[in-house]
Amino acid sequence: MMWNWSFAWHILPTILHGMVITIEATILGMLLALVLGLFWAGLLLLPNRWIFWSTRGITEFIRDTPLLIQLFFCYYVLPEIGITIPALLTGITVLGINYSAYTAEVYRAGLQNIPRGQWDAAKALNFTTWQTFTRIILPQAIPPIVPAMGNNLIAMFKDTPLLSTITVMEMLDRAMIIGDKTFRYLEPLTMVGILFLIISLMASALIGFTQRKILVRR
Amino acid sequence: MNHKASIEFVNIHKSYQRTVVLENLNLTVAPGEHVVIIGPSGSGKSTILRLLMTLEKPDSGEILIEGESVWHTTRDGRNVDASPAHIRRMRGKVGMVFQHFNLFPHLRVLQNITEAPIRVMGMPRSQAVRRATDLLDRVGLADKAEAWPAELSGGQKQRVAIARALALQPRIMLFDEITSALDPEIAGQVLQLVLDLAKQTEMTMLFVTHQMRFARQIADRVLFFDRGRIIENGTPEQVLDHPQQPRTREFLNNVFQAS
Numbered sequence: 337m338m339w340n341w342s343f344a345w346h347i348l349p350t351i352l353h354g355m356v357i358t359i360e361a362t363i364l365g366m367l368l369a370l371v372l373g374l375f376w377a378g379l380l381l382l383p384n385r386w387i388f389w390s391t392r393g394i395t396e397f398i399r400d401t402p403l404l405i406q407l408f409f410c411y412y413v414l415p416e417i418g419i420t421i422p423a424l425l426t427g428i429t430v431l432g433i434n435y436s437a438y439t440a441e442v443y444r445a446g447l448q449n450i451p452r453g454q455w456d457a458a459k460a461l462n463f464t465t466w467q468t469f470t471r472i473i474l475p476q477a478i479p480p481i482v483p484a485m486g487n488n489l490i491a492m493f494k495d496t497p498l499l500s501t502i503t504v505m506e507m508l509d510r511a512m513i514i515g516d517k518t519f520r521y522l523e524p525l526t527m528v529g530i531l532f533l534i535i536s537l538m539a540s541a542l543i544g545f546t547q548r549k550i551l552v553r554r
Numbered sequence: 555m556n557h558k559a560s561i562e563f564v565n566i567h568k569s570y571q572r573t574v575v576l577e578n579l580n581l582t583v584a585p586g587e588h589v590v591i592i593g594p595s596g597s598g599k600s601t602i603l604r605l606l607m608t609l610e611k612p613d614s615g616e617i618l619i620e621g622e623s624v625w626h627t628t629r630d631g632r633n634v635d636a637s638p639a640h641i642r643r644m645r646g647k648v649g650m651v652f653q654h655f656n657l658f659p660h661l662r663v664l665q666n667i668t669e670a671p672i673r674v675m676g677m678p679r680s681q682a683v684r685r686a687t688d689l690l691d692r693v694g695l696a697d698k699a700e701a702w703p704a705e706l707s708g709g710q711k712q713r714v715a716i717a718r719a720l721a722l723q724p725r726i727m728l729f730d731e732i733t734s735a736l737d738p739e740i741a742g743q744v745l746q747l748v749l750d751l752a753k754q755t756e757m758t759m760l761f762v763t764h765q766m767r768f769a770r771q772i773a774d775r776v777l778f779f780d781r782g783r784i785i786e787n788g789t790p791e792q793v794l795d796h797p798q799q800p801r802t803r804e805f806l807n808n809v810f811q812a813s
Contacts, residue, residue, distance in 0.1 A: 451656075456656060457652065457656035457658070459607070459608070459645075460607050461719075464642075475660045
């Protein structure tokens with residue numbers, strides 16, 4: 337089987353359409369993961385043991401069940417109990433919730449690296465807990481965890497083909513449809529692989545740049 | 555003029571897990587008084603300051619600041635837990651300088667000082683900056699306003715920390731071993747600054763320190779503390795020169811031999 341350039345050019349627009357969906361799902365999923373993960377990490381900091389252990393339980397549960405099953409469950413089982421969510425929205429939400437369990441750990445590591453004295457000083461200056469968290473602790477905790485967060489972002493990006501299993505027309509889904517119709521899988525699958533590679537490399541570079549930018553400021 | 559005590563500890567008990575840190579502590583400090591607490595490490599000295607700063611909560615007993623309980627209020631004649639708003643109001647009367655400075659490394663020197671007045675007191679930025687600039691001038695660091703904390707020496711960091719605590723104009727200032735992390739020469743300069751400061755204000759001041767010369771210079775009263783109890787309590791002359799208790803004599807002998 338030989339690579340056919342004209343066929344590749346012909347299917348490129350369809351695959352790029354899929355890429356838009358892939359990137360959309362990644363960005364929205366990551367936003368959800370970043371917000372929800374911070375929420376979990378915040379709960380884990382509270383002195384209340386009940387809150388701590390329930391939060392731990394939730395994030396452990398999310399991390400110890402396969403993403404694919406979570407996707408299937410939300411897309412195929414929830415409608416049976418009357419909850420029907422469109423495929424893409426299901427995909428983004430499940431990705432976001434799934435990765436929030438990982439971002440929570442990254443946040444937690446960042447927060448634990450802040451010395452106790454910073455909390456003491458903030459309290460002695462009479463900042464509220466919220467002000468302490470948002471103005472004193474987080475701005476110190478975030479820069480060192482940018483690389484780890486970036487890795488999560490790239491990992492999530494590479495997990496988006498799983499959304500094809502719940503009928504989301506992302507890149508891989510489109511490539512497979514083309515393959516099924518034309519019996520040529522070489523070009524569509526190669527192109528999808530290369531697009532994933534290019535975007536991942538670009539994302540890595542951007543993360544590295546961001547981190548240097550933040551560190552230079554000190 | 556306020557004739558109430560500035561600070562009162564009434565039957566304060568504090569332990570961590572099984573270790574008793576403070577046992578039935580009673581202590582009264584008059585307004586404007588400078589009290590130095592000395593004693594061996596782990597004797598609970600710092601805990602007194604941390605309790606006053608509300609960084610820790612006592613297991614039992616009452617802490618009163620200017621006659622008002624920090625942790626309790628009376629409602630319908632009953633003693634109930636105070637609201638967070640009440641505790642914050644009480645906390646606002648107290649400022650603290652720490653052994654390890656605890657400057658905020660992500661904020662420039664000036665912002666370290668202005669952040670609390672702006673966010674906590676709601677002071678207009680221009681006024682906060684003016685006050686911070688004055689304070690930096692007072693601690694001899696007017697030219698460091700735009701520096702990052704990481705660019706300062708230990709002594710300079712501690713001066714900024716003092717300015718930062720003063721910016722909120724507390725009625726009571728707590729100094730927790732503020733020179734323990736500094737070279738002796740630098741420590742001397744910081745202590746001189748505090749001595750000057752103490753002369754210029756009417757703030758009540760509590761110090762935990764191992765610097766006996768400084769204690770003698772600044773203290774109206776010295777407390778010798780051991781194993782969660784006040785062993786000796788008197789003027790610097792009484793406690794440092796004529797200690798009554800064998801434990802105090804032993805401690806002072808060790809300290810003076812070391813220095």
